[in-house]
Amino acid sequence: MxxxxxxxxxxxxxxxxxxxxxxxxxxxxxxxxxxxxxxxxxxxxxxxxxxxxxxxxxxxVAPYAALSHLADRGETRSNVLRADPVHLSAGREGVMLFDNTMLQLQADEAESLAETVRPLLTEFAAELEVAAPERWYLLCEQPIAITTQPLMQVIGRDVSDRLPTGDDRTRCRRLFNEIQMTLHEAPVNQTRERRGQLPVNSLWFWGEGDLPALGxxxxxxxxxxxxxxxxxxxxxxxxxxxxxxxxxxxxxxxxxxxxxxxxxxxxxxxxxxxxxxxxxxxxxxxxxxxxxxxxxxxxxxxxxxxxxxxxxxxxxxxxxxxxxxxxxxxxxxxxxxxxxxx
CATH class of the missing domain: 3.40.720.10 (Alkaline Phosphatase, subunit A)
Structure with missing residues (x-):
C-alpha cells in the first residue's frame, strides 16, 4: 500500500x-x-x-468563488463572486477588515442580513446566496469587470488601497456604500451591538473567474x-x-x-x-x-x-x-x- x-x-x-x-x-x-x-x-x-x-x-486567475461554490452546492456556475460578510473598523492605521473569525455569525443572522441586502442588487441583476454564515455568493447574469483581493490577504489589514479595480469598479464601490448604509440600520446588527458583538457592516467581493480547464x-x-x-x-x-x-x-x-x-x-x-x-x-x-x-x-x-x-x-x-x-x-x-x- x-x-x-x-x-x-x-x-x-x-x-x-x-x-x-x-x-x-x-x-x-x-x-x-x-x-x-x-x-x-x-x-x-x-x-x-x-x-x-x-x-x-x-x-x-484563481477562481476561488466558482470552486468554493462547486464545493458548497455541487454545481458549476459562471459569473459568481464571493460576497462574504465582514466588519470594517476605521482607526489610525486605516480601515481594517475583520472576517467571521471575529464575527461568529449565526445562520439565522446571516440569512436575515442577506435579506436586507438583496434589494440593492437589481443593478447587477444578481442573486445573493448564503451557503454558510461566513460564505456568501453573488450570482450574476453577466460578468462584473473587476479585479479583487482574496479575503485572506486583507484580513486584519487596511483595505483602503485593496478595493476592487477594473471597468466596473465605480459601480461596485457605489454598491459597497449602499450595502454599508443598509447594514448599519439592520435590526440584527443593532441586537449584536447591544450584546457587545461586532456588527456586519460590509460585504467583501472577491474570487472572480470561471472554472479552469484542469489538467x-x-x-x-x-x-x-x-x-x-x-x-x-x-x-x-x-x-x-x-x-x-x-x-x-x-x-x-x-x-x-x-x-x-x-x-x-x-x-x-x-x-x-x-x-x-x-x-x-x-x-x-x-x-x-x-x-x-x-x-x-x-x-x-x-x-x-x-x-x-x-x-x-x-x-x-x-x-x-x-x-x-x-x-x-x-x-x-x-x-x-x-x-x-x-
Missing part, C-alpha cells in the same frame, strides 16, 4: 511574529521531519501551489475542510472527504487502501492565526499538530508504512522519504519554526 501524503498547511510557518523559540511547546517530531527532509523555497502561496497541482496554468493531477483523494481544495477535487472528479482528526483516521479511509495512493491533506486553520497574529491559537494548533500528525507521520515513515511525506507549511516545501529519517546529523532546530526559511 505505502501511501504518499502531501500535507499543505497555509500560514503555518513561520510562527506569528510575537512567538520566540522559548514559547514553543515540545514538538520534537515536527522538528525532526523538517530538519531531515529535503527542503526548497516555496515562492507561490499555498493556493497557487494547489492550483498548479491540479493542472491549472500558471497564469490562471492531470497526481492525487487520488483529497481530505480537507477548505472549500477551494474541495472544489478542485470535485472539478477533477477525485474523492474528497473532510479533514481527518489524525493520521490514523486518514489511513483508515478507503482511499488510503488502494495501491500506492497519493493523498492530499489540506488544513487551513493556521491561516487566521497568522492573519490576526493570534499567538495563543497558533501555539495550541502546533501542539495538536505534533500529537495528531507529526509524531505518527515520523513513526510511520520510519517503519516503511508511508512512501513519502511532503509538507508545505507556507514558507518552504519539505520532502521526506524513509531513508531521510536516518539523517541523524541534521539537528532539529526551533529556529526553523520561528523565522522565515530562505
Amino acid at each position: 505505502m501511501p504518499a501524503i502531501t500535507f499543505i498547511i497555509p500560514g503555518f510557518l513561520p510562527a506569528p511574529a510575537a512567538i520566540t523559540a522559548a514559547d514553543l511547546p515540545a514538538c520534537p517530531y515536527l522538528q525532526k521531519l523538517l530538519a531531515r527532509a529535503d527542503q526548497r523555497p516555496q515562492s507561490r502561496d499555498s493556493h497557487e501551489y494547489l492550483l498548479a497541482q491540479f493542472g491549472c496554468p500558471a497564469d490562471t 492531470t493531477t497526481a492525487f487520488d483523494a483529497c481530505f480537507s475542510n477548505d472549500p477551494l481544495a474541495q472544489g478542485l477535487a470535485r472539478w477533477r472528479d477525485i474523492p474528497v472527504r473532510s479533514l481527518p482528526a489524525n493520521l490514523g483516521e486518514l489511513l483508515a479511509q478507503p482511499a488510503a487502501a488502494t495501491a500506492q495512493p497519493s493523498l492530499l491533506v489540506l488544513d487551513n486553520r493556521a491561516e487566521r492565526f497568522h492573519a490576526y497574529q493570534d499567538a495563543a491559537g497558533w501555539l495550541q494548533f502546533i501542539e495538536r499538530f505534533e500529537q495528531d500528525w507529526a509524531q505518527p507521520l515520523y513513526r510511520a515513515l520510519r517503519r516503511g508504512q508511508l512512501s513519502s511525506i511532503d509538507i508545505l507549511p507556507g514558507d518552504s516545501h519539505y520532502h521526506c522519504r524513509r531513508r531521510h529519517v536516518a539523517r541523524f546529523w541534521r539537528r532539529p532546530s526551533a529556529a526553523r519554526l520561528t523565522a522565515a526559511s530562505g
Whole structure:
C-alpha cells in the first residue's frame, strides 16, 4: 500500500511574529521531519501551489468563488463572486477588515442580513446566496469587470488601497456604500451591538473567474475542510472527504487502501492565526499538530508504512522519504519554526 501524503498547511510557518523559540511547546517530531527532509523555497502561496497541482496554468486567475461554490452546492456556475460578510473598523492605521473569525455569525443572522441586502442588487441583476454564515455568493447574469483581493490577504489589514479595480469598479464601490448604509440600520446588527458583538457592516467581493480547464493531477483523494481544495477535487472528479482528526483516521479511509495512493491533506486553520497574529491559537494548533500528525507521520515513515511525506507549511516545501529519517546529523532546530526559511 505505502501511501504518499502531501500535507499543505497555509500560514503555518513561520510562527506569528510575537512567538520566540522559548514559547514553543515540545514538538520534537515536527522538528525532526523538517530538519531531515529535503527542503526548497516555496515562492507561490499555498493556493497557487494547489492550483498548479491540479493542472491549472500558471497564469490562471484563481477562481476561488466558482470552486468554493462547486464545493458548497455541487454545481458549476459562471459569473459568481464571493460576497462574504465582514466588519470594517476605521482607526489610525486605516480601515481594517475583520472576517467571521471575529464575527461568529449565526445562520439565522446571516440569512436575515442577506435579506436586507438583496434589494440593492437589481443593478447587477444578481442573486445573493448564503451557503454558510461566513460564505456568501453573488450570482450574476453577466460578468462584473473587476479585479479583487482574496479575503485572506486583507484580513486584519487596511483595505483602503485593496478595493476592487477594473471597468466596473465605480459601480461596485457605489454598491459597497449602499450595502454599508443598509447594514448599519439592520435590526440584527443593532441586537449584536447591544450584546457587545461586532456588527456586519460590509460585504467583501472577491474570487472572480470561471472554472479552469484542469489538467492531470497526481492525487487520488483529497481530505480537507477548505472549500477551494474541495472544489478542485470535485472539478477533477477525485474523492474528497473532510479533514481527518489524525493520521490514523486518514489511513483508515478507503482511499488510503488502494495501491500506492497519493493523498492530499489540506488544513487551513493556521491561516487566521497568522492573519490576526493570534499567538495563543497558533501555539495550541502546533501542539495538536505534533500529537495528531507529526509524531505518527515520523513513526510511520520510519517503519516503511508511508512512501513519502511532503509538507508545505507556507514558507518552504519539505520532502521526506524513509531513508531521510536516518539523517541523524541534521539537528532539529526551533529556529526553523520561528523565522522565515530562505
